Amino acid sequence: MILATECDVANEVICAPANVTELFEFPTIFTIGSFEVTRTEILMFLAAFIVLGLFYFGLRQQRLVPSKFGVAMEGMVGFVRDGIGRDVIGPESTKYLPYLLAMFSFLLVGNLFSITPIVNFPVTSRMAIPAFLSLVTYWIFVIVGFAKNNFRYLIDTAWPKAVPIGLRWLVGLIELVSIFLLRPITLAVRLFANMVAGHLMLTLLLGSGVIFLAAIPEIGFKGTIGIFWFALGLFMYLLEILIAVLQAYIFTLLTAIYIESSIHFEH
Amino acid sequence: MEGNIEALTGALALIGYGLGAVGPGIGIGIVAGNAITAMARQPEMQGTIRTTMFLGIALTEALALIGFVLFFIASAG
Numbered sequence A: 001m002i003l004a005t006e007c008d009v010a011n012e013v014i015c016a017p018a019n020v021t022e023l024f025e026f027p028t029i030f031t032i033g034s035f036e037v038t039r040t041e042i043l044m045f046l047a048a049f050i051v052l053g054l055f056y057f058g059l060r061q062q063r064l065v066p067s068k069f070g071v072a073m074e075g076m077v078g079f080v081r082d083g084i085g086r087d088v089i090g091p092e093s094t095k096y097l098p099y100l101l102a103m104f105s106f107l108l109v110g111n112l113f114s115i116t117p118i119v120n121f122p123v124t125s126r127m128a129i130p131a132f133l134s135l136v137t138y139w140i141f142v143i144v145g146f147a148k149n150n151f152r153y154l155i156d157t158a159w160p161k162a163v164p165i166g167l168r169w170l171v172g173l174i175e176l177v178s179i180f181l182l183r184p185i186t187l188a189v190r191l192f193a194n195m196v197a198g199h200l201m202l203t204l205l206l207g208s209g210v211i212f213l214a215a216i217p218e219i220g221f222k223g224t225i226g227i228f229w230f231a232l233g234l235f236m237y238l239l240e241i242l243i244a245v246l247q248a249y250i251f252t253l254l255t256a257i258y259i260e261s262s263i264h265f266e267h
Numbered sequence B: 001m002e003g004n005i006e007a008l009t010g011a012l013a014l015i016g017y018g019l020g021a022v023g024p025g026i027g028i029g030i031v032a033g034n035a036i037t038a039m040a041r042q043p044e045m046q047g048t049i050r051t052t053m054f055l056g057i058a059l060t061e062a063l064a065l066i067g068f069v070l071f072f073i074a075s076a077g
Helices: A020-024 A039-058 A068-089 A091-095 A097-115 A128-149 A152-158 A165-214 A216-263 B005-020 B022-041 B043-076
Strands: A030-032 A035-037
Touching: A039 A068, A039 A097, A068 A091, A068 A097, A068 A216, A068 B043, A091 A097, A097 A128, A097 A165, A097 A216, A128 A152, A128 A165, A128 A216, A152 A165, A165 A216, A165 B043, A216 B043, B005 B022, B005 B043, B022 B043
Parallel strands: none
Antiparallel strands: A030 A035
């Protein structure tokens, strides 16, 4: 338990929980063969199956007038196709739409786990998952860059003709580092850090609210400050919904922008 | 009185993150403010401007988030 619930609130000045690193420890729940399955892995597969289920049940029948659920799913597909794919990549986006849609829906479900009761843990706040997703994106945009522009992709990035000759090596170096090194790292770290920050914030605010309120019988009036923490935690809860949706959108948008910059990379 | 170096490391990491969050804060303000000005001027370009604004915010925010991760690394190490 991350909360210091066994603390003697009347006598101790500082209530430290028994184990502060508990948020970052994931005990094995069960093992399959040599694979040790933790809570993160279960939730990861759960998110994948939820996405599959949503699409299967939402778009199962193609009717003239779809059901309400079907309309919602079509709205999401349309949003990714038009708002992200067509606006950013252009007419070639149809080829990349399955990847963008899979990415968006998995991240949406994974991020929203952060505010789902009982689950309360965003799978994307484990570095391995954003890192892997951003590696897939990295792989796609580098391959697309080489496939569309041959080796001019690498040469023109390192030696941009549009820049005056004196600055060319500097701009080329910055471009090389930012495209091939910083892009995948920031893509992963942005999602990871946002979700960890939100998760920690919710844990701390709601947890300290509960602890203060539970201590009212012992410390009396001073414990009512817990109401303030709890209210702030509920406000963060609402904000966390916005952040979860926004981060899924931004990750997909940046994926599309990176792919676009590999296709038409001259400008 | 002997100083507690362990406690100082965490405090320094906290101060470093606070300083690191200043720049991106100003940057996001500039990006969002200019996007609002552009949207007010040309409401028909809203979609494009919003996309570009999110891109700008995401790139600026990356600095603050790297600082946030480094805070954990520094205070744990």
